[in-house]
Amino acid sequence: MKQxxxxxxxxxxxxxxxxxxxxTTEDQVSIEIIDEGKKGMFGIFGAKRAIVKVTIKEDPIEEATAYLKQIARQFSEDVSVTVKQSNKSVSFDxxxxxxxxxxxKRGQTLNALQHLVQVMLNRKANDHYRIVVDAEGYRKRRQDTLEQLANRLADKAIKIKKHVTLEPMPSYERKIIHSILSNNSKIExxxxxxEPHRHVVIKPVD
Structure with missing residues (x-):
C-alpha cells in the first residue's frame, strides 16, 4: 500500500x-485530513500547516492476480497469469x-484455486465479481468431456430405465450437465x- x-x-x-x-491523480487515491491547519493572525502569527494522509487505492483485480500467482507458484515457479476483464467478469488463465x-485430477486443484480467488476478490472489492480460473484451455476441454459424458449417460438411463448418478461436481459443472440435457424430453x-459431494442424477421419464 503506497501512502x-x-x-x-x-x-x-x-x-x-x-x-x-x-x-498520481486525486481520483486514484483516498484522502484523510489529519489536521486542517490554521491561518493565524495576519496569516503569519500562530499559523499551523495542514496535514493530510493520501493513500493510493488498491486495485482488487491486481491484488487477486498477485494472490493467484503466489499460490500457483507453490506448484511451479514458471507459472504466468493472463487476466481478461469484461465488466464484472474476470478470467485468469x-x-x-x-x-x-x-x-x-478432473480439475479439482484448479477449482480450489478458483474458489479461493473468488472469495478473496469479493472480500476486497466493493462490487461482486464473477471469476473463472483456467489453465491453458482446460475449461473448454472439460466442457467437451462433460457434454459427451452427459449424452452417453442419458442414453444409458433411457436404455436401462433407471436413474443414473454422476460423480460429484462443482456447481458450474452441474449446470453444464443440466443445460446439455435440458432439451432431452426422455429424461429429467x-x-x-x-457439498462437496453434490451430484447430478439423470432420471428417465416414464
Whole structure:
C-alpha cells in the first residue's frame, strides 16, 4: 500500500504535494485530513500547516492476480497469469511447464484455486465479481468431456430405465450437465446430495 503524509498552507496544498510525491491523480487515491491547519493572525502569527494522509487505492483485480500467482507458484515457479476483464467478469488463465499439477485430477486443484480467488476478490472489492480460473484451455476441454459424458449417460438411463448418478461436481459443472440435457424430453435431471459431494442424477421419464 503506497501512502504519503504531506503538509501545506491549506489542505488543498497538502494534497497536491502528496499527489506529486505519489505521481498520481486525486481520483486514484483516498484522502484523510489529519489536521486542517490554521491561518493565524495576519496569516503569519500562530499559523499551523495542514496535514493530510493520501493513500493510493488498491486495485482488487491486481491484488487477486498477485494472490493467484503466489499460490500457483507453490506448484511451479514458471507459472504466468493472463487476466481478461469484461465488466464484472474476470478470467485468469494460467500457463507453465507443470500446468497439469495446477489443474489436478478432473480439475479439482484448479477449482480450489478458483474458489479461493473468488472469495478473496469479493472480500476486497466493493462490487461482486464473477471469476473463472483456467489453465491453458482446460475449461473448454472439460466442457467437451462433460457434454459427451452427459449424452452417453442419458442414453444409458433411457436404455436401462433407471436413474443414473454422476460423480460429484462443482456447481458450474452441474449446470453444464443440466443445460446439455435440458432439451432431452426422455429424461429429467436434478442435483442431489450435500457439498462437496453434490451430484447430478439423470432420471428417465416414464
Amino acid at each position: 504519503v503524509t504531506a503538509s501545506g498552507q491549506t489542505t488543498t496544498d497538502a494534497v497536491q504535494t502528496a499527489l506529486e510525491q505519489l505521481n 494460467l500457463s507453465g511447464e507443470k500446468i497439469a499439477m495446477i489443474i489436478g 435431471t436434478y442435483s442431489d446430495g450435500a
